[in-house]
Amino acid sequence: MKCTQARLRQYDFVITRESLRPDGVKTSMILVNGGFPGPTIEANLGDTFKIRVTNYIDDDQGTAIHWHGLFQKETPWMDGVPSVTFCPIAPGQEFTYEFTADRVGSSWWHSHYSAQTAGGLFGAIVIHGASPYTYDVDLGPVLIVGLSAIPYHMRQIALTNNNLINGKMDFNCSSIPAGGPSCTPNAGFSKFRFQSGKRHLIRLVNTGLEGLQHFTIDGHKFTVVGLDYTPIQPYEADMISLTPGQRADIVVYANAKPDSSFWMRSDVDPTCSASSQPHAKSIIHYETANEDSSPTSTKIPYTLTGDCVAQPLSKTRPLVAQPLAPLGPSFVQTLDYTLALNYTPMGAPQFLVNGRRFRANYSQSLLLLANDDGGSEDASAEYGILSNVWDFSYNKTLRMILNNFFVSPHPMHLHGHDFWILAQGRGVWDGTIQGNTSNLMRRDTHQMIGAGADGSPSYLVLEFTLDNPGVWAFHCHITQHLILGMYMNIIYGQDAIKKYKIPASIDATCVSWREFARGNPVEQPDSGL
Template identity: 40%
Template sequence: MGLISVVLNTLALTFSLDQILTNGASTLGLLTSPLLPKFLINNPLQDGFPWGNHDCTNTNPYKQELDTGVTRTYDFTISRRVLSPDGYEKSLISVNGQFPGPLIQANWGDTIVVKVTNNISTPLEGTSIHWHGFLQHSTQWMDGTPGFTQCPIAPGKSFTYKFKAELYGTTWYHAHYSSQYTDGVIGPIVIYGPNQKNYDYDLDVGPILLSDYYHNSYESTVETLLAPRPKLPPLKPVSDNNLINGKMNFDCSTAADKRVKCSNNAGLSKFRFQTGKRHRLRLINAGADASQKFSMDGHQMTVIENDFVAVQPYNTSVVTLGVGQRTDVIVTGLSDPKGTYWIRSNVTCAEAKQPYALAALYYPDASSTALPTSFPLHTPSISCDNDALEKTIPTYPIGPRNPDQTYVLDLTAGQNASGVWLWTMNNLTFRADLSQPVLLQANKGNLTFPPAWNVINTGSAKSYRFIFNNNSPLPHPMHFHGHNMHILAVGRGKWDGKTIVRPENPQRRDVQMVPEFGYMVWQASADNPGAWAFHCHIAWHAATALTVDILEQPAKIKGLQIPSSVEQTCAEWRAVVATSQIEQIDSGV
């Protein structure tokens, strides 16, 4: 196929000015938000689809690369802007002036190009964007993780990311510089691909981002977490609100700072259903800390996908999402054309002043100004465990080979000599050197790293297994970059050393909840030479050292042809750091 370049202007949408200026200036969650297509039609088609006859039952996406020849181009500017997503004014760090940021769309096999410009000022900050769940085969330096695959983008500078849509489904992008994304640098990504024929859909409602929300800046939260204090349990930051697509009302009488401009009627996200039609909802936990319990009054959901992996459909009334996880569901519209219902997302396993979010669902003849009066089907449990591994069966079966290497990671927490509470992995706390990414060091042949970088060199292993022991009273959504993990076993207590759930086709995903005082056994194929972060996706835990760097196939990293723009970005970053205008306040990720 010939090369086609498609430039998408992310702000040129047909919404009135008052709609665009609502809440966080985002066009998500409006009744006028367009439904998503089955795929983008400006591709060459084979057998009626951009991806031809490939589907979720006959193609292994990890081994069979698709290339449509189409490039989708975006232009992002990261800058501060005063917004009030829930009515409480705050200086957010926005993407193109929006929170959440604009939607990225592509077809399976397309190439995505995003120019990111760092216009953050007062104070100056670095930034980078991580394309969550993208494998980055052959573009390992585009993962967007400072200290691992690149240096931060310096203030006033730009970096252009270019990578392939190797998998399809729903995901998101977010800053990976400190806990910066919790102040606004997030947005949805939809990669169109084949659907399971027995559970096709009529209407794609699109991405639904769920996020706990904090009125304090991320810097103040991190500085509080990293302040020396007496021997007490680690602090748990308390969120002020919970949002659906960046919207939710807030009771201004409870505001910590009464001087801040605040409105009690910020508004809610709204969605439209059609009677009898099947609707696809793309759920994303884009929050900082809280797991989310998503439900829809009066409606059942059919799960069809987790974290870019199509699964055999199963029904549920509640979807549990740890931070970073995504689940796509099909929901059939009810018969009453005048129906109105609450959509709910409840915080669990985190501290929150307002532990729920609401959105309104309207059928065609319902008044869009009337608030629903519906009740939930039942009260969700307080557990933030994911659905049982026995329930989540990948549609395309893959059984991992016997591992060449097995590692044990023991997670604990405690105070260092300065009285700061930090997480440790095998008794080591993590702190990245943002000016010296491990990938670039390994590319130059340097494989000796300081202990604080927590590098685990898997050598020439073709497959490796990790036994992760969570010796803490808190659950953790553990995320691995550059791969879908085979999740072999999850539970409380200690793994018995032999039980594996469905060894011929274990669950695959890139984030998995690990229960308190529990374990996760996971495995990956070493088919992607690089420096890959394995970390807790709770922003406050990552900031306080809950990370390791898995160095895969270092001998092959030496042969990677890394573009000069990556080293140029490092040179620009080091020049700013040398002026002492920027201070690394936490682990860096």
């Protein structure tokens, strides 16, 4: 086996606000290097990413980039969550992230500052390494983008107005009311190339702000080989569903004639979202197809999964088993998620976790506080009650029983870890683990279904190993739910945290931010993340 020496992979991100028309509708967006989506960053397993991010957004707001799904072992300060791992990158300032490409597969990077992702601040991550499955052509990332026509800075993120693939899609300009934004019809579609008789790897990512997506390719089945960063036992499908934050690696065999063309499609689930234009399309041309013509292929019919479930647990098993601890978890925590109406002084609703709310304090880093604190056992007193810090130190494994009392589903994402998915359903969990405990599905993002029409809560049971000391975010990946505070911080391993040699550049972000905030009142109408 050939051994490849680790390399340094350097990128420069310059973040600005621009007016763009990805689907023909003029929209104010936040972009990296002027492009939408942002650049794909690539590396081999074990390489080092070094990414300089410069904040030139022109309306005096901070920014931050999170590298979704990476463990960040030994570098938890590079996870990119303001108020948690560092302070925001202040206007006119720069920050350099440096961390290891520690997992093989497909993911994305995105802003973790006050819903900037909905403004276009995201892109793909591809990390190459030994593959357990076979393919001939790597087609690259396919980013499914639920786009809102409401400019990000208006802080009214709600529903998906249009659905795009790799940043392109037509929009029905006649649907825009008088006085609305200008619209240019026939904006166009993303295009991909298939080679007859070849197997194509497609790296799917749902980067949307709130919709469950159903992905199909006319005239083709495919093999699902990976979910999030976890290689799975392959299964054949003609449709796959992804909730915001989730990824899938699929292999498609190009079984048509060389002059063929087909539609690639993704639909926002109508039971989970009221998107005004839910159907995304892009074009696949085989090698001799007429590139000036549109496909005439027929859409593959499918049955909705029901309850906004992404992948049923019965279908998915990791390729490499990691069994649960035979004696059970070290600690079990029940978490009740509720929505309180008219909760804030401004009359805004607020998601609560066991009755506790979250609001980021941009002027501090919880990780820095844990690195040099005095050892207080009261997390609320040490870090601030609105930081919603949950301390699970001195445990080896944690089981979380999540109860959702809100009608909407929630794609729950954990930073720095994968979790086992033990059970999901409605009512009160009876303790039954749904599957073989020697090989339960593992991933970093999973959909928790909504509460029942009769008011009965839904539940989702997760478990993970506490083997990566730090302060880690756990939150819903629906943009509006996150900015309404559906978020908590998990801390453990404080003895190890105190020993970390955190780079001076982390504290420098806080010094710069506090200096900026002294002379510029910081608008923070939401949770801040």
